[in-house]
Amino acid sequence: MNIFDQQKEKERKINQALSKVKHSIAIASGKGGVGKSTIATNLAISLAQKGYKVALADVDIYGPSVPTLFNIENDEVRGEKKGEDYFIHPIERYGIKLMSIGFFVDRDKALLWRGPMASNTLIQIISQTIWGDLDYIIYDLPPGTGDLQLTLAKEFHLSCVIFVSTPQILSVSDVRRAVNMFRHPDINIPILGLVENMSYFSPYDMPEKKYYLFGKGGGDILSKELDLEILERIPISENISPANDNGNPISLDISTLESRGFLSLADKVVDKLDKITKENL
Ligand SMILES: Nc1ncnc2c1ncn2[C@@H]1O[C@H](COP(=O)(O)OP(=O)(O)O)[C@@H](O)[C@H]1O
């Protein structure tokens, strides 16, 4: 097969795997450790709680989180051969279909991969997964703007991107670079807006008080400079990390204060994506 046929074959397989997916959302950031995986996971759970069919694809090759966040052992993954092709069953938890690069490679090895190898592996995993009918697929992207993000943006037919940042942004330029990549005319993927994570802290016994531990207004600066709507401000919560580490993300318990923020984010995402879809019809 020559290189053009190979590319066509690759596209055919991706299109086939994602043919019944209505909306695809990438969760991106300029930097790591800002809460991308936390937002991606809790957004997925909130959308599923609203009755949508949801999948979460963890393509953060340098720091996959889904195995920990959903307490999944790698040996749970099942494959299936059909003719010449090999397919993978996503793992289901809480009604969400999950796939992670972390099911297949350990982190230390992935760190040594060169760009094209990482991109090809991701494309292979996504296009071999049996996704079926989905309202939303959420991609938890690696931070920044490398080859990988570019490939994903181009190949995965993203409906939109959501940016995550924290108030203590040290440089707007990291986020700007990432935003500009998605807005580049050759890529041109709508950016739904920004989630300001770790926005403030409210003590449980004084929920009306807000302490801006990392300074106030970081999200507003980004919002203004880069023309991004702030979709939600998620507070710092002492319950989020333990919930993440125990494989029970906070939104599973809808009585928590934290889950309300994610449900409200889910409502905005549904509304805004509906509008974008209608505009493009
Ligand atoms: N709003 C929050 N409050 C408290 N801890 C948080 C919050 N958001 C994320 N964290 C914690 O911060 C760390 C980084 O979050 P993570 O979602 O893994 O970021 P990323 O995917 O961007 O690297 C994790 O330990 C996570 O549990």
Ligand SMILES: [Mg+2]
């Ligand atoms: Mg992550």
